[in-house]
Amino acid sequence: MFERALGWLTPKKPPAKSPTEVYPPIPMKLAFQTYLGLGWYGIEEGDDGTRVWSRNIAEIRIAPDVTRVVLSFTSHYYQWTGSPQTIEFSKDGIHDFTLQVTTERTVVTVNCKGNHLISIRTGTAKPSQFRRSSDCRALGICLDQLVVEPLRVPALSEQKESWLLYGESNPTGMPNTLQLEITSACNLKCTMCTNHAVTNPNLVSLGGHMNGSLWDKIRPILRDVEVLFLLGDGEVFAHPHFLSYVEEADSLGVQTVFSTNGQLLNAERIERIAALQHLFRMTLSIDSPDPEIYRRIRGTSLAPVMQALREMGRRSPLADRICVNAVVMKKTLPSLQQFPQQLAEMGLKNLVLRGLLNYDFTLDEECPEYNDDDLRMLRNIKEDCTALGVQLSLMPPIPGELVEVSRDERHQDLKYEAPQPWSELTGPQTKQCFDPWLRAVITRDGSVHPCEAFGLPSGPLGNLTTENFDQIWNGERFTRLRQDLLQGRQLGCANCVRRQTGPHPLQHFAARIVREKCWSSEKEISLTVRNTGAFTWTQEVQLYLGTSGQRDRTDSVYYHPQWISRNRVCTFTEEKVAPGEQATFRCPISKGEPQRPERFQLVFDGRLWLPSTQFQLPFATQ
Ligand SMILES: C[S@@+](CC[C@H](N)C(=O)[O-])C[C@H]1O[C@@H](n2cnc3c(N)ncnc32)[C@H](O)[C@@H]1O
Ligand code: SF4
DSSP, rough: OOHHHOOOOOOOOOOOOOTTOOOOSSSSEEEEEETTTEEEEEEOOOOTTTOEEEEEEEEEEEOOOOOEEEEEEEEEEOOOOOOOOOOOEOTTTSSSEEEEEOSSSEEEEOOOSSEEEEEEEEEEEOGGSSSSSGGGGGOOOEEEEEEEEEEEEOOOOHHHHHHHHHHHSTTTTSSSSSEEOOOOOOHHHTTHHHIIIITTTTHHHHOBBBOOHHHHHHGGGGOOOEEEEEEEESGGGGGGGHHHHHHHHHHTTTTTEEEOOSOOOOOOHHHHHHHHSEEEEEEEOOSSSSHHHHHHHHOOHHHHHHHHHHHHHHHHTTTHHHHEEEEETTHHHHHTHHHHHHHHHHHEEEEEEEOOOOSSSGGGGOOOOHHHHHHHHHHHHHHHHHTTTTTTETTTTSOOTOOOOOHHHHOGGGGSSSSSSSSHHOTOBBBOOOOOHHHEOOOOTSSSEEESOTOTOOOSEEETTTOOOHHHTTTTHHHHHHHHHTTTTOOOOEEEEEEEESSSSHHHEEEEEEEGGOOOOEEEEEEEEEOSSSSSSGHHHHGEEEEETTOSSSSOOOOOTTTSSEEEEEEEEEEEEEETTTEEEEEEEOOOOOOOOOEEEEEEEETTOTTOOEESOOOOOO
């Protein structure tokens, strides 16, 4: 939550030149930027390499759930003469603060309206911190310490209440996706499965289930979650309560995604699955449609799984939610060419071919070489799928030129959200991980991780058996991880394919709902949002209020013909919204009576759903 508490020290253009100073001509290129403590400054260098500008107008925004305070620190450009730098404070919104300025340091202590005591000390940079003598002309504000002292962490139930009361985005910015490993037990022992191949030769007997008391702790989190993934090693249907957990989530409007080997499906279970309202994706792992090859891999008969598939293919809309997943191996690839036709005949529409992962190098024999023959077979499958209306995803490590990820698979696998086309806005090569803002992974022992890369040197970021989820999600370790990712610091996840290149988009694009300025009537809603990123919003950036809960849903009871579309409500009314400024989203709504509150969220179209901007209608009346 650090980045939410602190906001950004936002670079702006140098102040208008004063009559007594002569500034070098534009254009200039950015020479370097650096972080000092928690603040940062930038220096622009003229073409001759000697003239240096600083950009030191900084704004520190403090998130509404911490406090209502907005502080502005302004540092004027000046030539180094040994006199102290001028610092101005805009007192907008400050509830109660003390200010102490010395030539060395400025200390501001702010007592917030919220539940936190925040003290911020700023120090001016010393000439010794600059790289050349000419650099000392440009001095910046740099925060050297920020102390956030939570006086009391509000209980989840209170946070929930204030969310409803004010129509605020969820104040804790809870994850919108939760991934649970509810078991590691399995009824099969497939030859390629990394679970038992690497770590547990006796997996079948060693497997364990998440226990009921842990589920009791997870249940309240689900109210805030959009998608629940029940994935991990093991077989979900081996857990005695798996389906009732899914049904509970479903009754709360949470979309569910899970993967099964299908061996434990029966008529009663299919019936219950078909009754789910919010099933997003159920994947059946069938590595080959050839019964003999299947048996060699999974050690059992293919027949019951095919029967279940046929049964589900007959049921609409369930059929559209079913996906067949096959691992591409030397022994499976030729037979996979039968899948498009077979699936189409059964009324099924989704096929995923996933390259074989060979973590422990015991599967060398099974890894396809992806020679011309192999590639030809994959292309055949692709063509047949297109012709038969089957949506195909080809996932790594299938060779890059063939990799293709369908929209639904992207939704499932958030890592594909990262390499979005940011470059024209944030500079080249931006590719970053969003997981710590969007998702949490909870393993069956209650450990909470930011993603499936469990190997962070920090270990799990908390454990539900000893802490509440909101304490973990908003706690120091999660906060530090987010801050590290934003600032591009080396982490344990440095080798992750989702690791950053270029600036993090969330430094550029960030927003917070200004809750006391949000209101709704029967005919209209008005939402005020502060731009907390470093990027000025213009009408070209396509920032919209979108339907969420289930993102992009088109069934809003509030839909009004003046909306942009069924899933895009409106954009902001201002022409431009600079960092720190507020934007207003105002639009008519139809008088709706939803069965349950409907969710909305800000979205940069085609790029990013902004974390912590979700809210729901109706706003409860105060
Ligand atoms: C570990 S399983 C757990 C869920 C369930 N038991 C199943 O078989 O679907 C999740 C998925 O990983 C796939 N899988 C197992 N070993 C793999 C490997 N070495 N490479 C790629 N995928 C693998 C399985 O086929 C399955 O689709
Ligand atoms: S059924 Fe799934 S978890 Fe079990 S051994 Fe096979 S691939 Fe692994």
